[in-house]
Amino acid sequence: MTDATRAGPVVTLDGPAGSGKSTTAREVARRLGFRHLDSGSFYRALTYGLLQAGIGPDRWTGLGRADLDAIGVGVEPSGEGFQVLLESRPLMDEIRSPEVTSLVSTLASLGPVREWLLAIQREAGKRGCLVADGRDMGTVVFPGAEVKVFLTADLLERTRRRLKEQGVTTPTDEQVSQEAARIRERDRDDSERKLSPLRRPEGALELDTTRLTFEQQVETILERVREVSTASAEDDRARE
């Protein structure tokens, strides 16, 4: 049954780097008329903000709530999703730079950082009608989500997708092995950290997208949302 304080359901998509979470979540949200929350962009914005403030990774373990407040990172609803801001300035591709990508998992392993972002993510999602993607959406941030999905894909396929996103359509063997090593390292950091590690949420639909087309993976998730919505409407009618 849908939470009474919400206007509509929450759908969560968790999975490792390059599993296609964000593009899939954005399209599922668009077709449902829901908002898309890309939680990775929040971690990236904070990483970028700290680097811009001259606070390097050697000082991150000592960060407290007040330090994080002072960085000036914010989030606002925008279009079909949420826009991350630094001192009210929209952040775009700069949060996807190789430097930010290589450091974001380190920041994401810290308790005060996860706590600080937890509040922002829950506030953003409190009205529901949301498709949220990340590593701990179904386990920690929105444990009561009506639909939970865990996306996976072979390492090689995820590497190919990441390179394509970067505009590399015919990569050399060396480019593939370097990118695969970076993804494997990030997977290991995200899965082995003590706090909110990447896990398949209980009851989640597990979707291996290696051999699925984009349309097939979007449609499989929409089908699950329809099933759950129908079951919930039937429950509500039975209670009346």
Ligand code: DC
């Ligand atoms: O999905 P992404 O590559 O933009 O995520 C960037 C990093 O942020 C990822 O390596 C781990 C962290 N992250 C997290 O710890 N929890 C989330 N819910 C989302 C991202």
